[in-house]
Amino acid sequence: AQSVSQHNHHVILSEAASLELGCNYSYGGTVNLFWYVQYPGQHLQLLLKYFSGDPLVKGIKGFEAEFIKSKFSFNLRKPSVQWSDTAEYFCAVELEGNNRLAFGKGNQVVVIP
Amino acid sequence: SQTIHQWPATLVQPVGSPLSLECTVEGTSNPNLYWYRQAAGRGLQLLFYSVGIGQISSEVPQNLSASRPQDRQFILSSKKLLLSDSGFYLCAWSGGDYGYTFGSGTRLTVV
Numbered sequence: 001a002q003s004v005s006q007h008n009h010h011v012i013l014s015e016a017a018s019l020e021l022g023c024n025y026s027y028g029g030t031v032n033l034f035w036y037v038q039y040p041g042q043h044l045q046l047l048l049k050y051f052s053g054d055p056l057v058k059g060i061k062g063f064e065a066e067f068i069k070s071k072f073s074f075n076l077r078k079p080s081v082q083w084s085d086t087a088e089y090f091c092a093v094e095l096e097g098n099n100r101l102a103f104g105k106g107n108q109v110v111v112i113p
Numbered sequence: 114s115q116t117i118h119q120w121p122a123t124l125v126q127p128v129g130s131p132l133s134l135e136c137t138v139e140g141t142s143n144p145n146l147y148w149y150r151q152a153a154g155r156g157l158q159l160l161f162y163s164v165g166i167g168q169i170s171s172e173v174p175q176n177l178s179a180s181r182p183q184d185r186q187f188i189l190s191s192k193k194l195l196l197s198d199s200g201f202y203l204c205a206w207s208g209g210d211y212g213y214t215f216g217s218g219t220r221l222t223v224v
Contacts, residue, residue, distance in 0.1 A: 009154060034212065044203065044215040090156060092213075099145050099164060100172075101205075101213050105156040 002027045004093050006104035014112050015083055021076040021107045023091030030096040033074040035065055036103075039087045047089070050074065061085070083113045115140035119204045119216030126223055132177075132191040134219050136204030139185065144206040146187040148179055151201040151218070160202075163187060199223045 005024045013019060025031065035047040048059025055067040065076045074091060091104040116139045126132060138144050145164050149157040159172045161179035169179050176195050180188045187204060204216040 004156075006156075036215075043217040046212060046214075049212055092157075094213075099207070100159060100162055101147070101207075102159070103149075103157040105154060 002095075002102065004091055004102050004104040006089075006091050006107055009105060009108060011107055011109045012112065013081060013109070016080050017111075019076075019078045019081045019085070019109065021089055021091075021109070023074045023076065023104060025072050025074070025091075025093045025102075027072075027093060027095050027102075032094040032096060033065075033067060034092040034094070034101070035059065035063070035074070035076050036090045036092060037087045038090070044090070047076070081109075081111050083111050085109065086111045115206075115214065117204060117206055117214055117216045119219060121219060122217065123220045124222070126194050126221065128196055128223055129193045132189070132194050132198070132221070134189040134202055134204075134221075136187045136189075136216055137185055138187075138206045141185070141206070141208055143184060144208040146181060147205040147207070147213070148187065148189045149203040149205060149215075151203060157203065161189070194223045196223050 003026050007022050033050040036044045037047045038044050047063050048057045050057045050067045057065050063078050065074055067074050089107045092101045094101050119136045147162045148160045150160055151157045161171055163169050163181045166181055177191050199222050202219045205213050207213045
């Protein structure tokens with residue numbers, strides 16, 4: 001079955017540490033890829049997206065993600081996190097032409113000052 | 114600019130009561146519209162999506178239904194709520210290169 005996998009649902013790290021969140025999908029065909037963030041008490045916001053072109057995508061707030069087609073992965077990274085990065089992060093995949101977005105279960109990230 | 118409105122923000126309803134959640138989009142025409150439910154540790158589950166007026170696709174069998182009476186209006190309904198319908202409901206729209214934009218959500222508690 002088609003799915004989006006995010007591991008390590010709860011991540012706790014200290015400020016200035018590096019963050020990497022994994023995302024793997026099982027869809028065949030061309031995909032569009034997204035990372036969304038939900039800060040406490042706020043609605044979902046788009047961090048970054050990949051449709052085509054350079055597989056290394058830069059997003060807002062210092063985040064980046066790399067699309068590795070051979071590994072069906074779209075991992076999110078930030079070299080140095082801040083307390084304000086405490087949030088839940090969701091990977092999402094759209095099968096091109098499908099008009100539907102499938103989400104992973106999310107990563108709850110807590111950054112300790 | 115495009116905006117999406119979703120209300121109410123919170124709702125407490127007794128078991129067996131009806132439900133109606135409304136979502137409207139401004140600043141775009143003929144958007145694709147979606148209803149998602151978010152549960153802790155389970156991510157966002159797509160419930161319904163619509164590519165046009167009166168066109169509704171259901172992703173999972175459930176106690177809920179959706180309708181799109183106007184181009185930019187999407188309604189989530191239930192005739193009789195169950196306890197298991199409690200959750201956080203999100204409306205979203207997509208169109209062109211904008212990707213997907215989500216509303217602020219409705220926290221539904223069925224008691």
